[in-house]
Amino acid sequence: MSLSPEQRQELIRLLEAGEEISPEWARVLFPPEKREYELVYHGKDPEGDIIADTLAVPLQPVRTFGRNGEDWHNMLVFGDNLQVMKTLFEMKKAGKLCNADGTPGARLIYIDPPFATKQDFRGTEDQKAYQDKLTGAVFIEFLRKRLVFLRELLADDGTIYVHMDFRKSHYIKAIIDEIFLAFEFAEVMWVCGLMGSGKFYPKAHETIFCYKSARGKFNPPPRLGYSERITGALQKDKDGWFYTRGRESSGGSNYLKTYICYNTNLSKEEAVREATKNRPQTAWSVWIGKEDLAHKFNDYPVGTYAYTRHEKVGYPTQKPEPLLERIINASSQKGDIVLDAFAGSGTTLAVAEKLNRRWVGTDCGKLAIYTIQKRMLNLRREIGNKGLSLEPKPFTLYNAGLYDFSKLRELPWQDWRFFALQLFQCRDERHKIGGIEFDGYRQGASVMVFNHMEPKHKDARITEETIQEIHQAVGSRVGNRVFIIAPALTFDFQQDYIDFEKVRYYALRIPYSIIHELHRRKFTALKQPSDEMAVNDTVEAVGFDFIRTPELKYRTGTEKAKRELFEYGFIKIETFKSDAVVREPFKKKGNLETLSMVMIDFDYDEGAKVFDLDEVHYASDIEKDGWKVRFLKDRIRKTMMAVFLDIYGNEARVLIDAAAFGKGTGNDAPKKNGKKK
Structure with missing residues (x-):
């Protein structure tokens, strides 16, 4: 100093x-440790603290699609990706996150994080300038934390691609350089099409930063053969050799001959094909989206934001499949794990499936999860989602940080015990003190998971007398702290801890009561967007909660406005209230204030029990229409399912018969009231 x-x-x-x-x-x-350079900003945490302080959360299986293989099944996870990555990090250390060749960690990571949030573009110019600084630092640290974990999740011979645009790429490049110090770097320019007002240079590309480990493999992307300009100018010498010619690089008047093939018995077309096959492939770092322009540069197109009708899934910022095909082929082999921590529309996962890779995807948005689920169940074999149907390999949908308590109660005791220990970041290590059995350690202190499933404990309560009995047995030998984990309703006292002599006994209540003394930050929920512009807002959640179905009352009917050709069905939302408990200061939300969106499957298959997303209606639009969800009546089949999502990720699901909208009855049916709680 x-x-x-x-x-x-x-x-x-x-x-x-x-x-x-x-x-x-x-x-x-x-x-801090001296570096050649470092991006400094307020709120930058040390890397060690990021890994140590992040709460790993158990992954609760929701549903498996297909039959799981013995050694691996693909993973789709709903939850905050920071906490999910901490859990995946623990899986990697335990040898449970391996490529087909047994190598631990993801061989390829691709992320397309949100470039900017709505907060960047609000207010006056002065306000905007201030918010840009604030949001910029928050966004950079938000992404930096995840990049630290992604480095830990990457295989020793892995490669990571970070997709950015012009707003933050210069800052992000600096922090990636800090995190991936010894990696080989390449900057890829994706020419995705002109966008702009014409008042300044139009935006024509996005940037993809590629960092390859020293042992990482690289498969040069295939390119087209010689261009028409070259093949049209091919000449043949007196011995039958085909060649091209160009001026000397020094600018002299002499020409240099470049022979393309060493077989004089071939025709011109055959010589070009032979030369193309044996020609060394140059890996270009400029990838062109449009076909006609790409061909001029002897390259294959990688797509633009103008999707084909086969590929479009209706999700903001969806990337084209050819773009991901090039990335996955260049930096992975069949059987390798491909990880996308901002899965979004699921393009990475869909292409990984088509190219026979293992995949892990996570997203904090329910819209993304349902979009990906539908996409994976409706795959086509060819890139661009064309060709014959492709049945995906088995994959499991998980919840992380938001759990279904009814399913947890059905777990066998050992699974419940493991879940509880993971939930509170405890080390699983049984031990006895004074004849009392403890299950592990947390922050160096003994932990007991109360077995509420034992017959003798079936109706038992944890009272102050229970704590006193434990203390009488263990005394000061247990140290100065003990943690007891149990369902919230098992405790008969309200305080977060009880002191006996010099020992403090903490009550860790499942689901939500973790006192501030144990965590640096308060818990927040995974906020879901209420309009399309907010779909890609950055969201960071800490902690967990249990699923709490919102209270819902609605009525259905049909209507046809003047001068409209089509008849519409509608769902009028009369009551929507959430009961989520999150540890953050927030004003009690009133009726309808917590609605995020309504998602609809117009032809729900009650046998398969798979929600197949057809339409999404955001709360901001629903409110403008008098809290009505309107849709074309003709889209409804026998039964439709509507999923009402609150801003915390909780759902109210309802099945509505087509008769509620006058379908299949010959007459308009009377208005139907419904409720779900």
Whole structure:
């Protein structure tokens, strides 16, 4: 540490005056490890703290599609990707996240994080300038934390691609350089099409940063053969050799001959084919989306944002399949794990499936999860989602951080015990003190998971007397802290801990009561968007909760406005209230305030019990229409399912018969009231 005379005098003055020392002094008094360069900003956490302080959450299986293989099944996870990645990190260390060749970790990681949030574009110019700085630092640290975990999840011979646009790419490049120090770097430019107002240089590309480990493999993307300009100018010498010619690089008048094939018995067309097959492939770092332009540069097109009708899934910022095909083929082999931590529309996962890769995808949005689920169950064999149907290999949908308690109660005791220990970041290590059996350790202190499933404990309660009996047996030998984990309703006292002599016994209530003394940050929920512009907002959640079905009352009917050709069905939402419990300061939400969106499957198959997303209606649009969800009546088949999603990720699902909209009856049916709670 080296202070200037001015810094020393200022610090002495602050101490003598008893004034508060600002956090900026931390970097002066305790400077970080010296690097050639480093991006510095407020709120930048040390890498070690990011890994240590992130709460891993258990993955609760919701449903498996297909029959699982013995050694691997693909994974789709709903939850905050930071917490999910901590869990995947533990899986990697335990040898449960392996490629087909047995190598631990993902061989290829591709992420397409949200480029910017709506907050970047609100308010006056002065407000916008301030918000850009604030949101910029928050976004950079948001992404940096995830990149730290992605580095830990990457196989030793892996490659990571980070897809960015112009808004934050220069900052993100700096932090990726810090995290992936010894990796080989390439910057790929994806020419995705001109976008802009014409008042300034139009945006024509997005940037993909590629970092390959020293041992990483690289398969150069295939390119087209010689261009028409070259093949049209091919000449044949007196011995029958085909060649091209060009001026000397020095600018002289002499020409250089380049022979393309060494077989004089071939025709011109055969010589070109032979030369193309044996020609060394140059890996270009400019990837062109449009076909006609790509062919001019002897390359295959990788698609633009103008999707084909086969490929489009209706999700904002969806990327084309040819783009992901090039990335996956270039940096992985069959059987390798491909990981996408911002799965979005599911393009990475769909292409990985078609190319026989293993895959793991996670997203914090229910819209993304349902979009991916539908996409994976309606795959076509060819890139661009064309050709014959493709049945995907088995994959499992998981919840992480938002759990179905009714399913947890059905778990065998050992599974419940494991879940509870994981939930509170405990080390699984049984031990006895004073004849009392404990299940593990948390922060060096003993942990007991209360077995509420034992017959003798079936109706048992944990009272202050229960704690006293434990204390009498273990005394001071247990240390100064003990943690007891049990369902919330099992505890007969309200306080978060009870002291006996010098030992503090903490009550860790499942689902939501973890006291602030144990965690640095309060819990927040996975906020779901209420309009399309917010679909890709950055969301960071800490902690967990249990699924709490919102209260819902609605009525259905049909209507046809004047001058409209088609008749519409509608669902009028009269009551929608959420009962989510999250540890964050928030105003009690009133009726309809917690609605995020309504998703509809117009032809729900009650036998398969798979929700097949057809339409999504955001709360902002529903509110403008008087809290009505309107849709074409002709789209309804026998039974439709509507999923009403709140901003915390909880769902109210309802099945509505077509008769409620006058279908199949010959007459308009009377209005139907419904409720779900």
